[in-house]
Amino acid sequence: MAELTGEPLHILLVEDNEAHAELVIRGMRDQQVANKIHHVLDGEQALDYLFQRGTYADAVKNPRPNFVLLDLRLPRVDGLEVLRIIKTTPELLRIPVVILTSSDAESDIAKSYDYHANSYIVKPLDFRTFTKLMKDLGFYWLGWNAKPLPE
Secondary structure, eight states, X not given: OHHHHTOOXXXXXXXXXXXXXXXXXXXXXXXXXXXXXXXXXXXXXXXXXXXXXXXXXXXXXXXXXXXXXXXXXXXXXXXXXXXXXXXXXXXXXXXXXXXXXXXXXXXXXXXXXXXXOSEEEEOOSSHHHHHHHHHHHHIIIIIIOOOOOOO
16 A cells, blocks of 8 residues: 555646646645656546556556546546546546546536546635645545555
């Protein structure tokens, strides 16, 4: 288990908005939990990273994440499709996926849970609230949440 051995936890951040990505990265880096954030800009890159293909074929440099933060509104492949693929692929389905999006549409929330999202968070508009959310999210998912060992 990465938390006990001191190995870094790997987070895949799938976010096309650079400003939002920077806030997430800053918030997560402020945590006491060791982690490495891998940021991709669209759903196609996310799937390439998760399946370790193309640019991300080197499994040492691009290990499977312990946790995915996923925006819904993405170029190339949208976030709901990325989520559906993760949760229907046996070697990926145990990876916790948190939807982090600006959409508060009931249809997006319902579809995300239909596809087995582990959590759905609407991005706060206020900078301080967003920063606090990232700290709390890091503590919960990376520190407190119990998860099974990788297969």
